Amino acid sequence: MSTEKTYSPKDVELKWLDKWKTNNNYSSNPNDKNPYTIVIPPPNVTGILHMGHMLNNTIQDILIRKARLDGLNACWVPGTDHASIATEAKVVNMLKEKNINKHEISRSEFIEYAWDWTNKHGGIIIDQLKRIGCSCDWNRTKFTLDDDLSESVIDMFIKLFNDGYVYRDKKIVNWDPEARTTLSNEEVVYIEKESKLYFLKYKIENSEEYISVATTRPETIFGDTAVAVNPKDKRYKKLKGKNLVVPIVNRVIPLVFDELVEKDFGTGCLKVTPAHSEKDFEIGLKHKLDIIDIFNDDATLNKNGLHYDGLDRFVVRKKILTELEEKNQLIETKKYKNKISISERTSCIVEPKLSTQWFLKMKSLSKPALDAVMNNDIKFYPKKYVNTYKHWMENVRDWNISRQLYWGHRIPVFYSDENKSKFVVAKSKNEAVAKFNEIGVNIDNTQIFQENDVLDTWFSSWLWPISVFDGVRNPKNHDISYYYPTSTIVTGPDIIFFWIARMVVSGLYLRNKKPFENVYFTGIVRDNKGKKMSKQLGNSPDPIELIEKYGADSVRIGLLFSAPAGNDLLFDESLCVQGRNFTNKIWNAFRLFESFKVSKKLKQNDRSHEAIKWFESKFNLKLNEIDLCFKNFKISESLMIIYKLVWDDFCSVFLEIVKPKYGEELSEESSIIIKSYFNKILVLINPFMPFLSEELFEKINNKEIISENLKWPKSKNIDSIFLQNFDDLIQVVTKVRNFKKQNSLGFKDELSVFHQNKNINESLSSVFEKLTNCKLLYKDVETNASSSIVIGKFKYIIDFNKENSDDYIIELKKDFEYNLGFKKILEKKLSNENFVNNAPEKVIQNERDKLDDVLKKIEIIKETLDKIS
């Protein structure tokens, strides 16, 4: 049975996916080994895999497979997130298509629809993760709305409440009118927009005079309860004690003085709408102003909007401008660039709104979390994000954790009446009744009402590294004690506040231990023009389609070829081609190995002996570099070293030397060693290319699963002198090949090369011969040969009489000039007293050695030139 010339990944990959599944290869349980734990950043349960996931999870898989090869008990916990706003929005849309309005059905009916939807669309992404080769412990797959995880969330809320961190308050919050819920500050994004500044007439009461007030939001005049100016603003001093009249509304409001008002903005007058701006609210509190809410939950105006009652805020803006103009109360309109706040999820413009919500006090909780990162207990890769983290932690604001949604964890708060004036925090209705009774409120379970709000999605995510091991409910269970703290978390910098920071907070609060040792930030995957990949732009390839086309291994390494931590990655499909070519290269190296005819009678030949000795050192040298890269989370760089080791050193040099000449056989001794090297290579590539490496490992060894049979190699002694000699020899090989090309000779043309390098023995000569088809002879030749080269301190003469050697002489002269120039520089340096006196001895000696080398080289070249001419 002959092996196919080109590697076709599909069948191989499906075969191994099936095996891993049947054999449960990657499941983990506590044992006497050290653990290496990763919890997956849970993707949205109804989401589908995009390139960002592909990158992120490939990196996690590499880390976890490497850990497994290192002999650690590797455990990668997969799972999905209920993503309350995103999923609820999808369900609302689905219902809309069925002509069902969310607000017209009951909570339980909606939740039933949501579960149907989740069951129908959920879990796709889990299968996709399997397809890219993720070696998760699939038995541990979690979902944030699983019973145990839900209970963990509730327990956490109760604990925080009992410790005094949770409170209920009426504040200005970010309101998403489309989802009709509040958002945390982190869920609001700002975009710059060209908008307009309108200058309105506010008449002074009992006067024909007016002042001009600038605003971007004329529709909010219905909520105005004052106009404020800076106390230092001389222009308005004389108006102290006066009242003003709101246009159209004709409400009489006071003029107040407050430092919060910027003198230089607009006219220096700020219309104060305490119900719809945080700053205004603050001013309102100070001056005891009325608060008039003018919006409904969907951002249409309510009855306070008078004749605009029921109309959308932006419709009203247009209409009211017309009305103001008609009434001659619009003074002027100026172009104005400002930033508007957008809901991260629904992209609709956020409405600041005064509302009663649940909050978490963050200040004191955050302190240890800041310290953990600042004192390097938790390490960030790349480091630069420490600054971002620090800034956020030092300025952290209380976290609005309640959401006016159905899909999520319902807040465990019970009220004794519909006014919500009294409440208890309890896990169940019955417990709530008991608690009410304790505080003297006699009530039964038909008279109490549970809070309608659910918790922010991130309020469950921040428990993830603990809750997946059931460490919230059972803090001392076996799993959590063994796997926690986890080793590394891999995620994008965009959720550093949403998730990373909060996990550190919750981990330290609940367990007094950091949740992870390392944080690896991936970059954003962009297209080759630098545009962020997104569904809307249609520039995001489907990873699964790429895998169908190139194979999972190829896409994995294609993505990684240029993905240093924290750097954005410009993805181009050609990277997958490069990946595919590499898999094919390895596949063919295997075919070559497979084709060797092995003889037990033969002794190992000289050149194989040398090649083995060389590759042993080369491999260990590179292994050191790879290990260092892994230690510093330089994953792409380690891949590149492996790529070159395999392609250049293993295939182009090592295999070319040891492979028998046509018709010859390979000694058994060599065969065994080549096989062991092949296995070592397979171990190195296994984290990056799990499918191909497993397939070849099986073919070579008749055994399955590399990590159960081999360990990541340990670097041994490196014979650096031999390595240098050999690498010098390869340089001569290159020069000779170049010489042949320049003289239009074919590879097979035989030449003799003479040298006087005592480091080269007969064995090395046979290596040379295999690679060049030329003899390398130790011989001092007085020859007119116009072809000599200088490598290191030695001259090599190629025995070839060129008829026209002009080109060659020109080149040799160039070389001569170059070395003369170099000599001058070195001499100048060494005669510079400042240099000789100030530079360290080591550096000076180095320069002297270089000068010696150059002098020798010049001499050799000169000799040759003399002979020729």
Added chain:
RNA sequence: GGGCGCUUAGCUCAGUUGGUUCAGAGCACUUGGUUUACACCCAAGGGGUCGGGGGUUCGAAUCCCUCAGCGCCCACCA
């Protein structure tokens, strides 16, 4: 407005404490190749005054200042 980061070959990026292991890698490119593992290949080769300017130093891609361009994060200027 505040903070962080970036600018090195056509492209994507390495370059640890200033000193020939400092100007590198991969891809792309050019040239040659029917070398029985691989054309998804082999071999050889070309290409950068390290964004501009100034300074410190015996010595700067590396440290300092400054200018220009780009990116990201944060912030209640209506």
